[in-house]
Amino acid sequence: MLVLAIDTSTKIGTVALYDSTEGVIGEINLNVKQNHSDTIMVVIDTLFKLSKKEIKDIDKIAVSSGPGSFTGIRIGVAVAKGLAYSLEKPIVGINELDILAELAGKRTGKIIAMLDARKERVFYAIYRYFDSNLVRESEYLDGEIRDIVKDSSEEILFLGDGAEANKTLITELMGEKAIFNLKSNNIPRSSILAELSLNKEDNLFTLEPFYVNKTQAEREKENQEKLKNTYI
Missing domain, CATH: 3.30.420.40 (ATPase, nucleotide binding domain)
Incomplete structure (x- = not known):
């Protein structure tokens, strides 16, 4: 095909x-x-x-x-x-978020695919691999960065231009628990x-x-x- x-x-x-x-x-x-x-x-x-x-x-x-x-x-x-x-x-x-999430490369742990919606807002969805299958754990959402990452107790891999645009803020809020893919992998x-x-x-x-x-x-x-x- x-x-x-x-x-x-x-x-x-x-x-x-x-x-x-x-x-x-x-x-x-x-x-x-x-x-x-x-x-x-x-x-x-x-x-x-x-x-x-x-x-x-x-x-x-x-x-x-x-x-x-x-x-x-x-x-x-x-x-x-x-x-x-x-x-x-x-x-x-x-x-589009499902496409971005596939860039995680079979990584274990929480994955958030993000598309920039400006003014510290993003379109996003949460994913995780189970038995080598990528599973979406949330609806497709629209929210503010601060609300999305607050009270997070685990490492999160962030993907997409929303993550790139808000990398500084996410890092300030999460420190070393925030993981980012290389810029080329956000495309x-x-x-x-x-x-x-x-x-x-x-x-x-x-x-x-x-x-x-x-x-x-x-x-x-x-x-x-x-x-x-x-x-x-």
Whole structure:
């Protein structure tokens, strides 16, 4: 099975071609100031050319469904759904935090994958390995760093750009109990996304971005509805 994986949930856009038998055929990570909407199709086209594959060869499309950048998530999901529809291929959405957690590398102990939400807030989830299987122990959450790590009595491995952005604060709060991966290991890998998608499938028409919390537009709409109801 040949999978095209697309991840634009963070500032680094990443796409991969992954074969269920051969492994990674090709993977491109792109970190530029342009919006993902300006680059993602160019990167996908380049990936196929370098891999000497054609887009009609793929069997499935995998996409990061978020959380992360609201705009980035929408772009990635829209592109993936458009390709799946036009090529008549199955599609799978995988949570970005689950992708990040796989970077822990079979480490024992508590793992927290984090995506930066600014102002000392992160999107996060808690994981742990049991019998070599990565298990998520929490819901997908949105919270403040101080609340997340308070009263922690064990070492925690922190992953993701949320951990990188808040490393100083986390270290101040936890000291040596805070463990961080190397910077290069905090980058989501679309090849991991592809591998996680192998035995899964979503409904093309119901697959939606996963935000954890509401977008600004959604909050404004909700406030308008509340004001409207006040005067009824």
